[in-house]
Amino acid sequence: MLLQTTDPELAKSLNSELKRQQEGLEMIPSENYVSKYVLEALGSILTNKYSEGFPDQRYYGGNQFIDEIEKLAKERAKKLFGVDHANIQPYSGSPANQAAIFALCNPGDTIMGMHLFYGGHLTHGWKVNFSAKYYRSIQYTTGSDGLLDYDQIETLVKKERPKVLFCGATAYPRLYDYPRLAKIIHEVDGYFIADIAHESGLIAAGVIPSPVGYADIITTTTHKTLRGPRGGMILCNGKPSHPLAPLKKGENPREHLPTLIDRAVFPGLQGGPHNHQTAAIAVTLGEALQPSFKIYAEQILKNAKSLADALIDKGFELVTNGTDNHLMLINTTKKGLTGKEAELALDKAGITVNKNTxxxxxxxxxxxxxxxxxxxxxxxRGMKEKEMEQIAIWISEVFDHSNDEKVLAHIREQVKATTDQFPIYKEIEY
Known part of the structure; x- marks a missing residue:
């Protein structure tokens, strides 16, 4: 039975969003299309079950099959990223970061992360976020070339001696020097948290460097390049966790990070995990373990390089003059538009991006x-370098004719003709 027969008002909005995703070019780098198998798990009867605690240590009965599913997800995460421990219960990336800080810090401790306006994330110490309300936050920036200034970071760390150094961003198109960051923070006896939410799929596939072996704790979302449901994970090495018992006197916290992490997630921050989400994460991790996923990740990088080069050829100014990962930033003012104006004009042409500092x-x-x-x-969707070159042409035309509704409508028709060749979710209707 279709949803439109019982709730036509909601079904109308769902079908409109489905049409938007099918017919447009989704270019926001934090968004992706999950498989039908992930959708199936998300819509499963697992949403009915409560499961506070961890496998074999639950506060509710009837969790034997939930335990099987969570254990499967954890083992797949450990195998995929090459770590000793994985907590897949965080509801998303921000709760994962909150739990990681909570595991290591007391209120008032100093944390350090990348400034939001330079590409960082809210949860890395931005002034209105919990991470700056309950902890002392120091922010680092980039150099004038848009690249991380590791000398600046080292100077700040030596001066401020933070308990935690965050690495990771929402809008940084280059790779990170994980070994150097680890050395910098460990010299002041601090902890290194690598937030790989954006790059986790690329790291899992082995197409860009991994922070494993350098970062004390790794946090990530399960969507974005990992191509899964909304969710979060916390990864680390260390001795097996005893999540419902605190560390014993004399135990070294650095050797027992799994315990600190698990206790921070539950009972520290959350109650019961979302079991339908856990199952969908298990599906996602299973897909990422397949050889085809590496081919997919390699093509992401090829497409990003092709798109960046084509945009530069069209006269666009890209922050850092290119990209090493899946995303890029355009300085729109060099083409006469603000970020908001560019976002709105591109949307009219069927191209979805987001305005960004x-x-x-x-x-x-x-x-x-x-x-x-x-x-x-x-x-x-299956697009490759040829399509990236055409997309760069459309983006350039939108900038040149941002107020011409006829031109934007014509580009939208061309966009739809292209997306029709790379269909998604053909079997779905609400």
Whole structure:
């Protein structure tokens, strides 16, 4: 039975969103298309069950099959990333970061992360976020070239001696020097947290460097390049966890990070995990363990490089002059538009991006100087370098004719003709 027979009002919105995803170019780098198998798990009867605690240590009865599913997800995560321990219960990336900080810090301790306007994330110490409300936050930035200034970070760390150093961003198109960051923070006896939410699929596939072996704790979402449901994971090495019992006197916290993490997630922050989400994460990790996933990740990088090069050829100014990963930032003001204006014009042409601040931006984050775009969702559809070159042409035409509704409508028709060749979710209707 279709949802439209019982709730036509909701079904109308769902079908409209389905049509938008099918017919447009989804270029927000944090978005992707999950498989039908992930959708099946998300819509399963597992949403009915409560399961506070951890496998074999639950506060509710009837969890023997839930335990099987969570154990499967954990083992797949450990195998995929090459770590000793995985907690797959965080509801998303922000709760995962909150739990990681909670596991290591007391209120008032100093944490350090990348400034939001330079590409960082809210939970890495931005002033309005919990991470700056309950902890002392120090922010680092990039150099004038948009690249991380590791000398600046080292100087700040030596001066401020943070308990935690965050690495990771929402809008940084280059790779990280994990060994150097680890050395910098460990010299002041601090902890290194690598937030790989954006790059986790690329790291899992082995197409870009991994922080495993350098970071004390790794946090990630399960969507974005990993191509799974909304969710979070915390990864680390260390001795087997005893999540419902605190560390014993004399035990070294660095050797028992799994215990600290698990206790921070539950009972520290959350109650019962979302079991339908856990199952969907298990599906996602199983897909990422297949050889085809590496081919997919490699194509993400090829597409990003092709798109970046084509945009530069069209006269666009890209932050750091290119990309090493799945995303890129365009300084839209160099083409006469604000980030908000560019986002709205591209949307009319069937191309979805998001407005974004760029390093040293003097404009408001509500109408900044840039846009952020990426290739994960396009690559999931099967698009390759040829399509990236055409997309760059369309983006350039949108900038040249941002106020011409006829031109934008014509580009939208061309976009739909292309997406029709790379269909998604043909079997879905609400």
């Amino acid at each position: 760029i390093p040293f931006d003097e404009r408001s984050p509500y109408d900044p100087s840039g846009i952020r775009l990426g290739t994960p969702a396009l690559t999931t």
